Amino acid sequence: MSKQLFYLSFFLYFGFLSCNSSKVITGEVNYLNATEAGTLLVSAAGYGQSKPDAIANAQTNAFNNLIFRGIPGSQYQLPMVQDESKARKEHGKYFSNLLEQGGYKPFMMLSEEQTGYSVSRKGQKNITVMVKINVDALRRDMEQKGVVRKFGL
Amino acid sequence: MHFDVTWNKKVWFGNLAYNHLFNIMKFKPLSLLLASSLLLGEIGLSQGSATEPIKTKKVQPTIMVIPFVQESQDMRNVLESDINLRVAVTKVKEGFDKRGFSTVDFRGKLKQLNNDKAMELENQTSLKQEVIEQSGADIYVETEAKPIKTGSGNSITVIVTAYDAYSGLSLANKVGNSPKFYTDNYEKLTEKAVEGLIEDFLNTMQLKFDEMVENGRIASLNITFSEGSSMDMDTEIGETGKLFSEVMEEWLEKNTYKSYFHLQGTTATKLIVDELRLPFQDEEGKTYRPTKFAASLRNYLKTIGLESERDVQGSKIFITIN
Numbered sequence: 001m002s003k004q005l006f007y008l009s010f011f012l013y014f015g016f017l018s019c020n021s022s023k024v025i026t027g028e029v030n031y032l033n034a035t036e037a038g039t040l041l042v043s044a045a046g047y048g049q050s051k052p053d054a055i056a057n058a059q060t061n062a063f064n065n066l067i068f069r070g071i072p073g074s075q076y077q078l079p080m081v082q083d084e085s086k087a088r089k090e091h092g093k094y095f096s097n098l099l100e101q102g103g104y105k106p107f108m109m110l111s112e113e114q115t116g117y118s119v120s121r122k123g124q125k126n127i128t129v130m131v132k133i134n135v136d137a138l139r140r141d142m143e144q145k146g147v148v149r150k151f152g153l
Numbered sequence: 154m155h156f157d158v159t160w161n162k163k164v165w166f167g168n169l170a171y172n173h174l175f176n177i178m179k180f181k182p183l184s185l186l187l188a189s190s191l192l193l194g195e196i197g198l199s200q201g202s203a204t205e206p207i208k209t210k211k212v213q214p215t216i217m218v219i220p221f222v223q224e225s226q227d228m229r230n231v232l233e234s235d236i237n238l239r240v241a242v243t244k245v246k247e248g249f250d251k252r253g254f255s256t257v258d259f260r261g262k263l264k265q266l267n268n269d270k271a272m273e274l275e276n277q278t279s280l281k282q283e284v285i286e287q288s289g290a291d292i293y294v295e296t297e298a299k300p301i302k303t304g305s306g307n308s309i310t311v312i313v314t315a316y317d318a319y320s321g322l323s324l325a326n327k328v329g330n331s332p333k334f335y336t337d338n339y340e341k342l343t344e345k346a347v348e349g350l351i352e353d354f355l356n357t358m359q360l361k362f363d364e365m366v367e368n369g370r371i372a373s374l375n376i377t378f379s380e381g382s383s384m385d386m387d388t389e390i391g392e393t394g395k396l397f398s399e400v401m402e403e404w405l406e407k408n409t410y411k412s413y414f415h416l417q418g419t420t421a422t423k424l425i426v427d428e429l430r431l432p433f434q435d436e437e438g439k440t441y442r443p444t445k446f447a448a449s450l451r452n453y454l455k456t457i458g459l460e461s462e463r464d465v466q467g468s469k470i471f472i473t474i475n
Contacts (some may be wrong), residue, residue: 037348
């Protein structure tokens, strides 16, 4: 009985840890278009032990790059947050909720798989997802929460 | 005997959790690992929803979007005769409004001015200045829209440039092109061109704002003496024996933003500071204008027994000591 409990605990523990496997942050986010004002369509690559994990990772990558890196070729070339380390230090809870716990979902207008879930050249399983982001709403949320300054002095 | 039966759920559940954890610690080390990782996960989840809005005091600058005109052109005529320009100006204004900005209406301000002045060609350059000054705008944004007709389709090029009204410094510039279409609907093309640049333009402006808040607003200062003045820069002030120019340098060190000022030169009759930095806001959060700086310098000069006159043109401050 105690042996069974041991295996069960072991399985649950590592199963729980694997939930965080979608934390690979890459710059594989490319601008597609912005047909409607205030929105942005990008394709993002995501990695993960399972397909849902990889999709979640791709979505996180899209938001992460928009917020901290900027998306070249789009209107959002400049990152929404200028100093990532400072912002993460001061607003850790906000970014943890937004990027690691699915808080970005209300700002995601579309998420569509572009490729199948398969092994990439890097030897890891990945997927490319087309993500449409409501940038205006995201900015307003960040302004309201004091994460970014409102436009102005 | 009366027992108070009300109880605090948080305390009760807290004690229960503690007891449970204690039992686990005592008997099941691996289960403890599992429990702690789950507990940490819960803490992480609860942190996410605990973000509170931060209230910050902020003074927004006023912005006016104006059409670009050449020196010989009449601003009103240009704007009224060019629908593309009107669309461009309106779309740029919309971009600011979307970011929570109230912009000063250029046409409204123009109408306030004397009609005769607006129609006099020789006054056009000063008219622009007058509109900017009368509007009280801190920043003005010049907008230009140029249609381009080609065999492979028509498009519009829009140029927007933002200037600090006080110093004339350029804050941001962007050029945007609409996609090419076989259409004569230039208004729609103008909308597309502005939509394609406005976010980037505003973000660049915001970067400049941040830089200005960090380093202060640029101004310049000239201190001279009136013809009948018995003073000059080498006059000793008070009992300290310090020269007037030295006293001024000390005052500037204390009263410029982060003690930043660049002394271009000092002669016996003139002290020129070609660049000094002023804060954007005073202690109360109100806009700190160059006139306030000039007033504070005049007040200081009074305390050391000197009468002076001041003239402030934009961000240029002139002090004449009598």
